[in-house]
Structures are given as C-alpha cells and as structure tokens.
Amino acid sequence: MRVGRPVKALPQPICNYCGAKAVLVRADEDAYPYREDHGPLWICAPCEAWIGIFARSTRHLPLGRLANAELREWKARLHAALEPMVEAKVRRDGCNTFEARSKGYKWLADKLEIDEKKCHIHLLDVDQCKAAIEIIESFERERRSGEPR
Template identity: 55%
Template structure:
C-alpha cells in the first residue's frame, strides 16, 4: 500500500482527428517523426499528428494538443507572425524570448477571448491559429498606418503602444 500523496494517472492524449489514444515515441522508435533526437513525443501514427513532452515531466505530460500537418503549419505561421512583436518586447523591456512570447500569447488570448490552459501556441486549434494570424496582421497594419499619420512617428512608443 502506498503512503503519501497519490500519484496522478499518466496523461494519454487523444487524437482530435481520429479519436485514437496517442502512443509515446522516442528516438529510435519506428513511429518517431524526427530524424534527430528532439525528445519524446506523443504520436497518433495513423494521422501523423504529434506533440512534444514537457521538459522534466516524469509523467510525460504533453505540451498541448496533437498536431497534424495543417495544425503544425498554422502554429509555425503564428510564431512567424508574432516574431516582430516578440523581438520588440525583448528590445524594449529586456524580456527573454520565452517571457515575451508568453506575454504575446496571453495578449492574443485575451484579445480574441480564447481560453488557454497555458500561454502557449501548443494549446490552440487550427481555427484559433488562423484567427490569431489575421488579428496580428491587422494589428500590425493598423500600427503602420497610425505611425505614418502621427506627427510624432519618429518617437518610440511607450509600453502601452504595442498591446503587449
């Protein structure tokens, strides 16, 4: 009999596409999707949907939802769209990239009314990624227009100027 805190049951993600329970794959396994070692991943082999594992997680907790090729592409495009905002936050406030990206995701989630368990792109659906990409593009276009028409366009904006 175990005494002390109960050990939580391991999380086994379910594929959003087919409903199968994902299997844990590591470097060298036939199902492992990468040529190099990127750490363990949860993978749905029939759908080729996978997600990484949280660092130092004893229970191999997934980083978010399983991502098929479309969702992985949408997440990559969202990261690319956020990169100028993240870089500006790092320059302006001296934030590290992880903190700046987390704040950017929190800002997007609040602006678009997304409910996220963690401030990470990993938790978003493809539709949410697409909506966020459009929002960031519109936000940056509006900033460009306002900086061209503002009389003090050459001055730096304060912390409230970028929404982050």
C-alpha cells in the same frame, strides 16, 4: 495510519482527430516522424498527428493537443508571426523573451476572447491559429501606418 501519497496516473493523450490513444515514441523508434531527435512525442500514426512533451517532464506530460500536418503548418505560421513582436517587445521594454511571449499570448487571448490558460500555441486549433495570425498582422499594419515617414 499513514497513507502514502497517491501516485499520479500517467497521462494518456487522445488523438484530437480520431479519438484513438496516442502512443509515446522516442527518437530511436521506427514510428518517430523526425530524423533528428526532438525529444519524445505522443503520436497517432494513422492521423500523422503528434505533440511533444514538456522538457524534463518525468510523466511525459504533453505540451498540448496532437497536431496533424495542417495544424503544424499553421502553428509554424503563428510562431513566425508572433516572434518578431516578442523580440520587439524585448528590445523596447527590456523584459526577457519568456515574459514578452507570455504577455503576447495574454494579449491574443483577450483578442480571441478565449481563456488565457487555453491560449498557447500547442493548444490552439487551425481556426484559432488563423484568427491569431490575422490579429497580429492587422495590428502590425496599423502600427506601421502610424509610424512617421
């Protein structure tokens, strides 16, 4: 007897703040938080928390945890701190952006003493974002102070 492949269940992200089930919204729907289309989002309206999905994910797989306004702000700051390092590495080592960024997160995971798989901008919480920014900034300070004048 042939058994069909089991159909993978669709993900049901849970809000990281209130524990409610997140709802998938698209750009043309009322609950959508942005004016522009950033692709479908898993959202918890009461918490004003949301997360995007992996591009081309047919199962609407969330990129990570739902983020509220505070966490979105810290994620933006972490991104702003990390990207110049990524660009510098691309220039220095001639690798591509994807590779440089993944090495950056690997380095951060080591410094934060967390699992490499859990060290991604969409998975970190506010405290981890703050710690990561601090690590990057102190690294940059040390690097600059070591430069010949």
